[in-house]
Amino acid sequence: MTRLPFPFPVVQWQDEQVVLIDQTLLPQQLAYRCCGDIPTLCTAIRELAVRGAPAIGVAAAYGLAMSWRAHSGAAGNLNEILGGFRTDFAALAATRPTAVNLFWALERIGGLAESLVDGGADPSTVAAALLQEADTILAEDIAMCRALGRAGAELLPEEATVLTHCNAGGLATGGYGTAIGVIYAAREMGKKIHVYADETRPLLQGARLTAWELADQGMDVTLLCDSAAASVLRRGKIDAVITGADRIAANGDSANKIGTYPLAVLARRHQVPFYIAAPISTFDPATAHGDDIEIEERASDEVACCHGLRTAPVGIAAYNPAFDVTPAELITAIITDLGVMRPPYTDSLEAWASAGESK
Secondary structure, eight states: OOOSSSSOOEEEEEEEEEEEEESTTTTOOOOOEESSSSSHHHHHTTTTOOOOOHHHHHHHHHHHHHHHHHHHHHHHHHHHHHHHHHHHHHHHSSSOOOOOOHHHHHHHHHHHHHHHHHOOOOOOHHHHHHHHHHHHHHHHHHHHHHHHHHHHHSSOOOOEEEEEOOOOOOSSSSSSBHHHHHHHHHHTTTTTEEEEEEETTTTIIIIIIHHHHHTTTOOEEEEEEEEGHHHHHHHHHOSSSEEEEEETTTTEEEEETHHHHHHHHHHHHOOOOEEOOOOGGGGGGOOSSSSSSSOOOTTTHHHEEEETOOSSSSTTOOOOSSSEEOGGGOOSSSEEETTTEEOOOOHHHHHHHHHHOOO
């Protein structure tokens, strides 16, 4: 196995293109997908070549920087550049509805472009500023993940077994990880951590990505069938459950990969702490509670097929929500780059958001 450099180069800017680790090919092949235009990048996001809320946000930031440069080279005037840029903004925003980091990054880059234009900046100045801002978003993501990793690692004993779901590692972020970033940070502290990784049906992000990533980084990992999680919790094998999040509402309700909510219920039943790990960019103060989070529904064939092989009868209906929402009352703590937040989350997350805005 080839050891990836750490943090992973999940999203990069190379030769005027957005270059991504193509996560649809893992674990069989480590390859990169080059996205030289917005339609190609939108396809990569929808197909989950890049996935994970923070990584999608970084990719979208570079996408808008690429968009401005492309329209600057082709358009005759500023109005044409802005028109194309706004069209690309809308196209990226329409790719995946649940992960708030996508919209956070788009608003940040798009708002910067609009303000610079209003201030009289020329197209080349705007192009340089947008690319620099995308670089900053990537660097900030890695720094935030390292900070939340250190905060979360303090919650784990010197020897611990952690259960996680989906992939909230370096592959889902700018390169370090949220839930898995806690595990990396714990190792850096000298703690001995064993990880159970749920396979995460229907697309097997835990099996294909988390297990691969952790093994690549020399971590002790055991793959677990989703339906076996209850058994390992009941047998007392798990010290903590840690997952990431794609959107955290103002009251602490958290959307994450489908299958997270039952893990939280099981953890409460067996008195095991259940932690959400996410940076400030995943908090959405405009969403009051989880019922207001739009849940992406994906193609039924993702459930009816597995790696191209049909496993269900032709024509059978399949319900395929990509995410579920874990109620705040089931979350022991939310691990953030600004520290560990405890209930009541309406108070602690409001303070968190205010602190983040002042950074």
